Amino acid sequence: MSSCLVAPPWPCSSMAEVRQHHSLLLRLGLSTDNYAMSRILTFCSLSNHGDINYALKLFTTLPNPDTFVYNTLFKAFFICDSPSLSLLFYSHMLQRSLTPNSFTFPSLVRACKLQQEVKQLHAHVLKFGFGADTFTLNNLIHAYFAFGSLDDARRVFYTIPNPNVVSWTSLVSGYSQLGLVDEAFHVFELMPSKNGVSWNAMIACFVKNNRFREAFDLFRKMRVEEVEVDRFVAATMLSACTGVGALEQGKWIHGCVERNGIVLDSKLGTAIVDMYCKCGCLDKAFRVFCRLEVKGASSWNCMIGGFAMHGRGEDAIRLFREMEEEGVVVPDDITFVNVLTACAHSGLVEEGFFYFRYMVDVHGIEPNKEHYGCMVDLLARAGRLEEAKKVIYEMPMSPDAAVLGALLGACRIHGNLVLGEEVGKRVIELDPGNSGRYVTLGNIYARCGKWEQVAGVRKLMNDRGVKKEPGFSMIEMEGMVNEFVAGGRDHPLAEAIYAKVHEMLEAIRVVGYVPDTDDVLHDLVEEEKENPLFYHSEKLAIAYGLLKTKRGETLRVTKNLRVCKDCHQASKLISKVYDCDIIIRDRNRFHHFSNGECSCKDYW
DNA sequence: TTAGGGTTAG
Incomplete structure (x- = not known):
């Protein structure tokens, strides 16, 4: 009987269905038919609802597995990160005198955990005649970059007879991984044609290396060229907004996701939640979080971490409890880092001890x-x-x-x-x-x-x-991120900003501001040492914010270092005198200044 | 007769 007549309808949706088909095939005497069995094997090995152990068991029943069967397993081993099985099965395959084909090496080289293994497989690629196969070579580029072997990766690229957009993009993302941003951009500009993936790889390269301004510029250019904003670019740009605390642009991307009907998977949803958390809109973050249809452990971790950062320890713990009650995803080591951080930032010492023990006793997670x-x-x-x-x-x-x-x-x-x-x-x-x-x-x-x-x-x-x-502070106004360094005068409105700083300082002196020089690493004599303090980057950013907003509006400032004691004190008083809320995100956490108080209760 | 590659959160 021809085996195609009994091929199961594709795709199967569950292991139960697969088992039924499998037993049918066995009854029909097709237990040794590679083609028929491959369909079962592919589902078990590669589907999200599959079962790799079932696949392995099935494999052992095949008397003469062919190259296709092996290729399927190589891909599965790559996905489930079992490099030793890959190489073991590869040697079995060669012992059976089976010939690799163009589908064999891409998964194999990507699964390697040692550079030496990549080199050996590279030799096999050439020996078996795939030295001009673009698919195989693109994956080799990836594999070499994973070990930081820039020269090997580049050499492979230059041997590709007709590098395609994937080859070029692999080069861009490889440079990006190694932090070679300018080189990546150079390659990006040389690309004969680009697609959405290439644009995203380059933007992500800027973001990963904290070159946010260039990321925003490139995103703008991408839109001018009418490249579609997909879920990848959206996630990357959200991460750029998160990096600089650009709430308005972050909101725009969120809106864009909704307008374009982009499906919120767990990663993209988490990126949105993270953006709102780190741009100081905790309540908005929580609303989005609650509406997420798919919540991964990271989504929960991110929201718990958001509460922690904002000093809302009790809310963080409450959410952790909900995560446990819902029972869809299990808490992991990061969950507990965030719960413990929440306790630390809110002074919940006893609770911290409790959850430290709880993590081990109830969840069996050993502390790292x-x-x-x-x-x-x-x-x-x-x-x-x-x-x-x-x-x-x-x-x-x-x-x-x-x-x-x-x-x-x-x-x-x-x-x-x-x-x-x-x-x-x-x-x-x-x-x-x-x-x-x-x-x-x-x-x-x-x-x-x-x-x-x-x-x-x-x-x-x-x-x-x-x-x-160097410390710097950022404040977003009218869709632009303004960056300030201490004592800097680069801003076009520098004069007005400095005048505003003086006005601010006078105004808070009246209500008791005394400069606090404790945190200043300085070598000035006593009476001179106040000056540099007055022009710390966060004061410049706040002054600019006051200049550009109406009374009572909330100012959001992001600082790359910890906020100093003097700026902390000054911000409290400014919030009172100017009747505005100031939200500063520093390296560790958020400070919400309102009516002369800070949400951290001076505990930071 | 069966199948592929590069990009995203914490």
Whole structure:
């Protein structure tokens, strides 16, 4: 009997259906027919509703599997990330004297976990005559880039007789992965033809490397060329808006998703939620979150993290409980990082301890360094420095700079010179290229009036060639992102902005503002040291915001570093005097200033 | 007679 007569209708939708067809085929005596069995195998191996173990069992019953059967398994092994099985089966295939075809190598090379394996397979690609096969070579480019082998990847590209748009885009995204943004852009401009994927790869490259302005510019150009905004570009641009806190543009992309009827899958939905969280619109984020039809673990994690960042610890915990009750997705390690962060940022020490144990006892998740870091942060922020030290001492792995950094940060908050000095020196040795560590130690010294030590830290930085990461603040106005650096005068309205800063400072002095120089790593004499403080980037951004908005409107500022104590105090008073809400997102969290108070309750 | 590649959130 011809096997095509009994091929099951395609596609199957469940394993139950597949099992029925399988038993039918067995009854018809087709158990050794590769073609008939391949249809079953393909569903089990590749469908979301399949079952790879069933596929493997079926495979063992085939007396003479052919190349097609092997190719199907290679693809499955690539998808489920089982590189060792791929290579094992490949050698079986060769032992059976089966010849690879053009479908064999793409999945095989992509599954490799060692560069050496890619090289060996590359040799086989040439030996079996696929040295001019575009599909195979495109995948080799990918495989080489995954190991950072730029030269190998490029060499492969130049051997492709007729590189197609996929070849070119693979090159762009490879450069992007390696952080070679200018090279990626150069390739992008050389491309003979581009499609939506290519545009997205290039925009994503800018976003990933924090070159947001260029991402926005390229997106604009893409729209001028009438390239359709699909779910990928939308997600990438949302991430750009998230990066700079560009709420208006983020809203526009969200609207675009709705207008174009783009289906909200879990990733895109999460990107929208994340954008609203990180642009300071927590309630809007929550409304979108609640309406998401597909919520992955990341969607929950993102929303819980959003509450955490905004200092709404109780809401974060409540949402975590809902996640458990709904029971569709299980909490993972990131969920608990966010729950613990929420506790730390809201001073919920006992709750933090509870969930740390709960994670292990109920969910069987062993704490990793990040979880220990959260516990150190939780205790140390609350002033329980000795207990924080004990956590570090007792953790099973050696503490890294991030864990010790949490303790160091708390020493700064609580002005603990002795511990701060000890921890600060250790952190700097663990993370010598990170300017933030030096600055924090310097601030601890400065707060205690230890100017000689402040100078010592500064000298150490200079000697090692470590530059202080320049602080900048961004504020979006009329759809444009305005960027300010401390003391900068590049803005076209610089004069008016500085005049506004002076007006602001005068106005808050009346209600008791006294400059706070604790956080300034400086070498100026006492009476001069107020000045640089007045022109910190967040003050310039706020002044610009006040200039451009009506009284009472909310100002949203994004800062790349932690907001300093003086700017924090000044922002509180500005919110009161100017009767406006100011929302500042700093490196760690959000500060909502309203009527002279901050949502962080000065606990940051 | 069976099938492919490059892009997106946390």
